[in-house]
Amino acid sequence: MALSPSLIAALRGLRGRCPACGRGRLFAGYLKQAPACTACGAATGEIEAEDGPPWLTVLMLGPLLAALTFIAARHEAWPLWARLAGLGAFAILAVLILLPRIKGALIGVLWGMRPRS
Numbered sequence: 001m002a003l004s005p006s007l008i009a010a011l012r013g014l015r016g017r018c019p020a021c022g023r024g025r026l027f028a029g030y031l032k033q034a035p036a037c038t039a040c041g042a043a044t045g046e047i048e049a050e051d052g053p054p055w056l057t058v059l060m061l062g063p064l065l066a067a068l069t070f071i072a073a074r075h076e077a078w079p080l081w082a083r084l085a086g087l088g089a090f091a092i093l094a095v096l097i098l099l100p101r102i103k104g105a106l107i108g109v110l111w112g113m114r115p116r117s
């Protein structure tokens with residue numbers, strides 16, 4: 001079964017790679033897009049994900065964090081400061097890990113959907 005071009009572009013973006021060729025880097029910094037692919041020259045910097053990546057990150061992490069908050073609230077043997085620090089650290093770490101990957105995948109999807117002349 002062959003993967004659709006949009007799915008391939010999204011998976012390449014998820015790995016932080018150019019959605020067109022899969023070799024060049026998509027980002028010049030943590031979230032700053034490179035203006036073009038260093039391997040194939042595709043103008044991936046023109047694709048604007050806007051508010052999509054943070055929105056998707058919150059949508060994915062929100063239910064998980066809500067569940068973890070309820071679980072932590074039931075464990076009264078653990079000190080409150082440890083529960084709050086643990087939840088806060090997990091939330092920050094999860095966002096830092098997920099956000100660039102989600103942004104890359106969304107850019108890949110948008111790259112796959114762009115109009116071709």
Ligand SMILES: [Zn+2]
Nearest residue numbers: 018021037040
């Ligand atoms: Zn490329």
